[in-house]
Amino acid sequence: MRELSLHLLDIAENSIAAGAMNIQISVTEDTRMDLLQMSIEDDGRGMDADTTAKVIDPFVTSRTTRKVGLGIPLLKEAAELCNGGLAIRSQKAVGTVLEVHFQRSHIDRMPLGDLPSTILSLVVANPPVHWVFNYRFDDQSYRFDDAPIKAELDGVAMTEPPVLSCLREMLETGVKEIQQG
Amino acid sequence: MSTIKSLEDLKHAREEALKKKSAKATSGAAQIIVGMGTCGIAAGARDAMKSILETIESDSINGVIVSQTGCIGLCEKEPIVEVIIGEEPKVTYGKVSPDIAKKIVREHVVKHKIVQDHVIPM
Numbered sequence: 001m002r003e004l005s006l007h008l009l010d011i012a013e014n015s016i017a018a019g020a021m022n023i024q025i026s027v028t029e030d031t032r033m034d035l036l037q038m039s040i041e042d043d044g045r046g047m048d049a050d051t052t053a054k055v056i057d058p059f060v061t062s063r064t065t066r067k068v069g070l071g072i073p074l075l076k077e078a079a080e081l082c083n084g085g086l087a088i089r090s091q092k093a094v095g096t097v098l099e100v101h102f103q104r105s106h107i108d109r110m111p112l113g114d115l116p117s118t119i120l121s122l123v124v125a126n127p128p129v130h131w132v133f134n135y136r137f138d139d140q141s142y143r144f145d146d147a148p149i150k151a152e153l154d155g156v157a158m159t160e161p162p163v164l165s166c167l168r169e170m171l172e173t174g175v176k177e178i179q180q181g
Numbered sequence: 182m183s184t185i186k187s188l189e190d191l192k193h194a195r196e197e198a199l200k201k202k203s204a205k206a207t208s209g210a211a212q213i214i215v216g217m218g219t220c221g222i223a224a225g226a227r228d229a230m231k232s233i234l235e236t237i238e239s240d241s242i243n244g245v246i247v248s249q250t251g252c253i254g255l256c257e258k259e260p261i262v263e264v265i266i267g268e269e270p271k272v273t274y275g276k277v278s279p280d281i282a283k284k285i286v287r288e289h290v291v292k293h294k295i296v297q298d299h300v301i302p303m
């Protein structure tokens with residue numbers, strides 16, 4: 001993966017596969033602490049401690065019993081290369097929280113990339129899921145919650161062209177305003 | 182930009198969408214499915230998805246359902262895009278670049294002409 005936002009898309013796929021109805025994605029950039037942190041929190045079916053350990057280190061187990069692929073180990077490796085790390089907290093029938101952090105200024109840290117495209121893809125292609133996206137850059141923050149949007153749309157699909165334009169512009173403007181400070 | 186302003190914009194977008202919908206007769210529901218497993222994303226599935234959404238937007242194509250699926254076991258053919266038009270059998274496309282994605286939307290989804298060069302025989 002060339003962008004952290006592609007990793008976010010990949011990890012969120014695990015939450016969808018786990019049957020989550022509520023998925024919250026948070027990205028925090030803190031220049032004073034030189035930290036970039038991302039988390040994905042879901043209310044999917046969750047995992048026991050054994051499975052959680054296995055999804056972090058896929059080579060411990062055989063391919064047939066493993067539900068999750070190489071997405072998590074790849075992200076973990078990327079984080080560890082940048083003085084960071086990855087942790088998963090999961091509970092059966094409750095959900096899963098994946099947290100990953102990087103030294104923000106590290107030369108090997110991947111760029112965040114196209115965050116609005118990642119969020120738009122997830123929201124539009126998975127309408128049954130309630131999506132929340134939080135993005136904080138130092139003291140600025142942006143929150144995108146699709147619940148009021150879906151209420152306003154009242155059954156009109158998010159793929160209808162005028163609606164799609166509106167959503168795309170909302171996300172692009174929201175993210176850009178934070179990044180410009 | 183405040184949230185209230187955005188929701189008002191959305192209200193207008195919704196009304197516009199409803200007007201266009203009633204003006205145009207729908208000819209068989211179209212569904213586009215993008216493979217979004219780790220393999221797909223690493224191969225460029227988000228760019229394919231982005232191109233599909235941009236084409237729907239720029240060409241004002243109504244009534245298309247866009248969804249995603251995980252790895253379907255053809256990782257070497259990713260990014261994979263599937264198209265289902267009405268009751269017709271599913272067509273699976275492989276190695277879908279943003280340009281090919283645009284072509285699939287314009288030819289297959291709009292004109293119901295399969296883009297043969299990029300079909301994966303299933």
